[in-house]
Amino acid sequence: MSNNLKGNPVEGFAEKSREAAVEGIVLLKNEGNVLPLTEDDKISVFGRPMIEYYRSGTGSGGAVNVEYTTNILDGFENSNLNFNKTIVEDYKEWLKDHPFDNGGGGWACEPWFQKDMEITAEYAKEQAQSTNKAIYIIGRTAGEDKDNANWVGSYLLTDEEKENLKNITEAFENVCIVLNVSNIIDLKWINDEQFKGHIKSVVIVWQGGMEGGNSVADVLSGKVTPSGKLPDTIAYNMEDYPANDNFGNELTNLYKEDIYVGYRYFETFAPEKVQFEFGFGLSxxxxxxxxxxxxxxxxxxxxxxxxxxxxxxxxxxxxxxxxxxxxxxxxxxxxxxxxxxxxxxxxxxxxxxxxxxxxxxxxxxxxxxxxxxxxxxxxxxxxxxxxxxxxxxxxxxxxxxxxxxxxxxxxxxxxxAACPNDDNLTLMKPGKRKEDGTYEIIYVPSQKPTVDMAKRIEENLPKNMEVTGDVGITLQDVKAGKNTIEEFVAQLQFQN
Incomplete structure (x- = not known):
């Protein structure tokens, strides 16, 4: 009897996918309890990812085929939320003339972001006349052979996104940002004066797989209370991360920060540079x-x-x-x-x-x-x-x-285990402790190899074994203790 389920959905997989996505959603900001949305709220949802939802990143993970993908619009339609249908229809019409850009379909060719529909000041004000809260969804992809970068449209917002946000926050006092991203992006703009303090809520929904849209609606509607925590440190600037000066060279990248990566660096040397700390997540x-x-x-x-x-x-x-x-x-x-x-x-x-x-x-x-x-x-x-x-x-x-x-x-x-080492490589280490409890940064020479790996390998090679040919010894015999693994291996023939 065959147990091959390739191509067939595993029973209960969709439900577990939805549950896992919900558990990982991180609420970063929620002033005035803008979230959860209620049945009394009338909501304007902006952002291309409401329809073209990023369920996964690029590369091998992104190439996984699923039976279907639930987008954020589907999630809203499956919920009890009252949202503005006019915006949805406008987006659908706009997308007909602005199809998804896959970069030509080649490996890692898909761009980090997709162009969004222009939200003019007049358009935003018109929608605000019939709704009291706005959601703006920002989408990004990244992945294998398509690393996130400190560029506009990747780590940084595009000019179009900034303009849309400016017009939305001008029209709405209560704005929620939903981040449909595969990695952290710059967030210092959420408190920018041009947005008038109207960005009251920020939630990272990541890329939630086939049931991700339902998971987003589950959390935004209060059906489930968010409980995810940040697996990264969100600093104010890309330049605040210690790897920034050591990564990106085409030929050589130096791991000078040693174990002081992420929160280990910030808590030890620069806690003031952190906007949202590792492990953070509101409820x-x-x-x-x-x-x-x-x-x-x-x-x-x-x-x-x-x-x-x-x-x-x-x-x-x-x-x-x-x-x-x-x-x-x-x-x-x-x-x-x-x-x-x-x-x-x-x-x-x-x-x-x-x-x-x-x-x-x-x-x-x-x-x-x-x-x-x-x-x-x-x-x-x-x-x-x-x-x-x-x-x-x-x-x-x-x-x-x-x-x-x-x-x-x-x-x-x-x-x-010796490996090649740059003779001039130095590694980060805490120096003198300062009055505020943090440490000065010092650099110490890295450990240089002291063993000859080629010689070690040669000295530890197994002894030559006489080939016996197949004498009927099986792995089951080895498991049962009737023969040794060496006797089993001696049956194998050399192949040129």
């Missing part, structure tokens, strides 16, 4: 997070954290995040490192849940590639206090437990 309700107990043995640390929905209207989920601050020691360490997280069940107003979060102590060890701790090519736990902080983002957390290591502990002995 339609509020939560209290309390560490009620902490315990440790020689192998693991266990925290019991009580989460209570302190709101009075919406149910919701919260993500408890545990970060640790290791002693600087000889290796140097980020100010915060994520070591565990867990999401609650859906909690009704006033309801609580106590999460038991456990993690291995050896899992927070650091690798010493140079031997600066006296233990080259080892994972080590340096002596000192390891402070564990519990909260719901890398910034919003508080000290919950301190674990003390009296003397350096080697958790794993490995061996050096």
């Amino acid at each position: 339609y309700t509020t939560f209290d997070i309390e560490t009620v107990s902490a315990d440790a043995d020689d192998e693991k640390i266990t925290l019991e954290v009580k989460v209570t929905n302190t709101g009075d209207k919406f149910s919701g989920k919260e993500v408890v995040q545990v970060y640790y601050e290791a002693p600087q020691g000889a290796l140097g360490q980020p100010a915060r490192q994520l070591c565990a997280y867990e999401k609650t069940e859906n909690l009704a107003p006033g309801q609580s849940q106590t999460l038991k979060i456990a993690f291995d102590i050896n899992g927070i060890a650091s690798y010493d590639d140079s031997g600066v701790t006296g233990n080259k090519s080892c994972y080590v736990l340096e002596a000192g206090d390891y402070n564990f902080h519990v909260g719901n983002s890398v910034k919003n957390n508080k000290l919950a437990y301190t674990y003390k290591i009296e003397e350096l502990k080697v958790t794993e002995q490995l061996s050096e």
Whole structure:
């Protein structure tokens, strides 16, 4: 009997896809509780992605075929939301003369964005006469062989998008931005004076797959309360990211930031450059997070954290995040490192849940590639206090437990894997701690190879094995212990 399901939809897949997309949607801003939208709201939806929704990025992932794709307009039509049909029909007519640009259909040829319909000041004001809230959807793609770039239409808004936003925010006091993107983009403009403070809400819906449009409507309508958290740091400028100066050369890219990537860099050296921090994500309700107990043995640390929905209207989920601050020691360490997280069940107003979060102590060890701790090519736990902080983002957390290591502990002995290295490469490391708790940046020489890999490989090659030819030994015989794997392999013939 064949179990080949290729080409056939797997039972329950669509429902799981919708659920996964909902769980990942991140609410970044929600002034005046503009969201969720209600049945009493009358909504004007602008933006080409309402119809031409990005369900996935480019490359191999984008080439996945699905039975159908639900766009955002479909999601609105399947919901109880009251939206402006005139705009929808205008977009449909406009798209007839402005078809989707696939860049010619070649690999990674599709542009990062699609031209949007012009929203004039007069058009926006006309729609505002019959509706009280506006949604503007901004779409971007990126992916394999089509990396996001610090260009207009990719990381940055286009002039057309800025003009549309200016006219929409002139006409509407309550504007929600929906980001149908595969990666983070520049967001410092959401507080730009030209938009008059009318951008009240911002939500990243990412690219939600075949059921993504329904997922967007689920969250915007309040059918589901958002519970996603940022997997990235959104800084104010591209230039604020430490990799910006080291990446993009056609011939050489230097990994000078070492382990100080993303939030590890910003929390250690430049927290003031962060607009939305790693792990951040709002809800339609509020939560209290309390560490009620902490315990440790020689192998693991266990925290019991009580989460209570302190709101009075919406149910919701919260993500408890545990970060640790290791002693600087000889290796140097980020100010915060994520070591565990867990999401609650859906909690009704006033309801609580106590999460038991456990993690291995050896899992927070650091690798010493140079031997600066006296233990080259080892994972080590340096002596000192390891402070564990519990909260719901890398910034919003508080000290919950301190674990003390009296003397350096080697958790794993490995061996050096040499690779080519730029003789002048230096790596980022914390220097002197400043009064505000951040660290000065210093650079130290990178570890240079000390082993001859070719010689090591040659010395560790397996011994020559006499070819016996097929004598009837099977893998089942090896599994049963009747023969060795070497005896099985000796049956194989050389092929020229």
